Amino acid sequence: MSDTTAHEEPELIQLLTPEGELTGHPDYPLEISAEEIRALYRDLVLVRRVDSEAVSLQRQGELGLWASLLGQEAAQIGSGRALTERDMAFPSYREHGVAWCRGIEPKELLGMFRGVTNGGWDPHEHGLHLYTIVIGSQALHATGYAMGLQRDGAVGEDGSAVITYFGDGATSQGDTNEAFNFASVNNAPVVFFCQNNQWAISEPLERQSRIPIYRRAAGYGFPGVRVDGNDVLACLAVTRAALANAREGNGPTLVEAYTYRMGAHTTNDDPTRYRASAELDEWKAKDPILRVRRHLETAGLADDAFFASVDEEAEQIGEQVRTQCRALPDPEPLEIFDEVYAEPNVHIDQQRSEFAEYLASFEDASTEGGR
Ligand SMILES: Cc1ncc(C[n+]2csc(CCOP(=O)(O)OP(=O)(O)O)c2C)c(N)n1
Numbered sequence: 001m002s003d004t005t006a007h008e009e010p011e012l013i014q015l016l017t018p019e020g021e022l023t024g025h026p027d028y029p030l031e032i033s034a035e036e037i038r039a040l041y042r043d044l045v046l047v048r049r050v051d052s053e054a055v056s057l058q059r060q061g062e063l064g065l066w067a068s069l070l071g072q073e074a075a076q077i078g079s080g081r082a083l084t085e086r087d088m089a090f091p092s093y094r095e096h097g098v099a100w101c102r103g104i105e106p107k108e109l110l111g112m113f114r115g116v117t118n119g120g121w122d123p124h125e126h127g128l129h130l131y132t133i134v135i136g137s138q139a140l141h142a143t144g145y146a147m148g149l150q151r152d153g154a155v156g157e158d159g160s161a162v163i164t165y166f167g168d169g170a171t172s173q174g175d176t177n178e179a180f181n182f183a184s185v186n187n188a189p190v191v192f193f194c195q196n197n198q199w200a201i202s203e204p205l206e207r208q209s210r211i212p213i214y215r216r217a218a219g220y221g222f223p224g225v226r227v228d229g230n231d232v233l234a235c236l237a238v239t240r241a242a243l244a245n246a247r248e249g250n251g252p253t254l255v256e257a258y259t260y261r262m263g264a265h266t267t268n269d270d271p272t273r274y275r276a277s278a279e280l281d282e283w284k285a286k287d288p289i290l291r292v293r294r295h296l297e298t299a300g301l302a303d304d305a306f307f308a309s310v311d312e313e314a315e316q317i318g319e320q321v322r323t324q325c326r327a328l329p330d331p332e333p334l335e336i337f338d339e340v341y342a343e344p345n346v347h348i349d350q351q352r353s354e355f356a357e358y359l360a361s362f363e364d365a366s367t368e369g370g371r
C-alpha cells in the first residue's frame with residue numbers, strides 16, 4: 001500500500017512504457033515468454049475489432065446500444081488473463097475484454113444490446129456474472145459472493161477469488177463504499193478493479209474524488225494501488241498479485257487502473273460536447289496496443305507475418321460478429337415474463353395474459369382492416 005500523502009504524485013505501476021520499453025517493477029516481477037506477450041497482443045487487437053464492429057452495428061440499426069471499451073483493452077485483458085478458471089468476476093457493462101478472457105463468444109454479448117435476451121450467458125459456466133447496469137451494485141454482489149466462498153472454505157492457494165469491475169464514477173456510489181467496508185471487516189477474498197477512464201459520462205474525474213481513487217482504500221483498511229491501465233503487462237502482474245493475496249486470506253485490494261475512455265460513453269453519447277480533443281490526442285500516444293506492438297518489434301519477438309496474421313484474424317472476427325449479430329433470433333414477445341420468478345406468480349401471470357390479449361388485438365385489427 002502506498003503511504004504517499006495527498007501532495008505527492010501518486011506512483012503508477014508500469015512495466016512497459018508507451019514507447020514499448022520493458023522496464024519491469026521490483027514489487028511486481030513478471031516472468032513472461034515471448035509467446036505469452038504475442039498472445040496478449042492478439043487478445044488486445046481482436047477485442048478492439050469486436051468492439052469497433054459492434055459500434056458499427058449499432059450505427060446501422062442492428063444493435064440498440066453499445067458501450068465501447070476503446071482505450072481500456074489493456075486494463076481488461078491484463079486483469080482478465082490474471083484470473084484462473086476457479087475465480088469469479090462481476091463486471092459492469094463495458095467489460096467485453098474480460099468476457100473475451102472468460103470464453104464468452106462475442107455474439108453472446110450482442111444479444112442484450114440487440115434486445116433479444118434478458119442477460120446472455122451462464123455465469124457459472126464462464127466464471128463471469130451477467131453485465132450489470134446499476135452502477136456499483138456489482139461491488140456488493142462480488143463481496144457477498146467472496147464471503148460465501150470464504151464460508152465454504154473455497155479459498156487458499158488453489159482456491160478461488162473474486163474480482164469486480166467498476167468505473168471512477170461508481171466510486172461515488174453508496175453500494176461501492178459499502179462493499180469496500182464489508183469486504184474489509186470480513187477480510188473477503190475480493191479484488192476491486194476500478195477502471196478510472198477519467199469520465200463518468202460527461203462528469204470528469206475531479207467530480208468524483210478529491211484524492212487519487214486508490215488511496216481511498218486506506219480509509220477502509222486495505223491496500224490500494226494505481227496501475228498504468230494502458231499497460232497490459234502491469235495490469236496482469238498487479239491483478240495476479242492482488243488475487244493471490246485474496247486467495248491466501250489477506251483480504252481485499254483496490255486496484256485503480258489509470259486509463260482513458262477513448263470513445264463515447266455509449267453510442268448514445270457525443271463526447272465532443274464536453275471534452276477537448278487535445279485530451280484524446282494525449283491518450284492516443286499512450287495507446288495500449290501500440291506499446292505492445294512496439295515492444296514485440298524492437299525486441300525482435302514477432303515478425304511481419306505474425307502481425308499480418310493477427311490483422312487477418314481480426315478481419316475474420318469482424319465479419320463473423322456481423323453475420324452472427326444479424327442471425328440472432330428474435331424472441332417470442334411473451335418470453336419476457338418467463339424468467340422473472342422461478343416459481344409461478346399470479347401477478348406475472350396476469351400481466352402475461354393482458355399482454356397476450358394486447359398482442360392479439362393487432363391480429364383482430366388486421367383482419368378487420370382486410371374486410
Ligand atoms: C445507480 C445508477 N445511477 C445512475 C446510472 C446512470 N449511469 C449509467 S453509466 C453512468 C456513469 C458511470 O461512470 P463510471 O462508473 O466512471 O463508468 P464508465 O461508464 O466510465 O465505465 C451513469 C451515471 C446508473 N446506470 N445506475
Ligand SMILES: [Mg+2]
Nearest residue numbers: 167168199200
Ligand atoms: Mg468512468
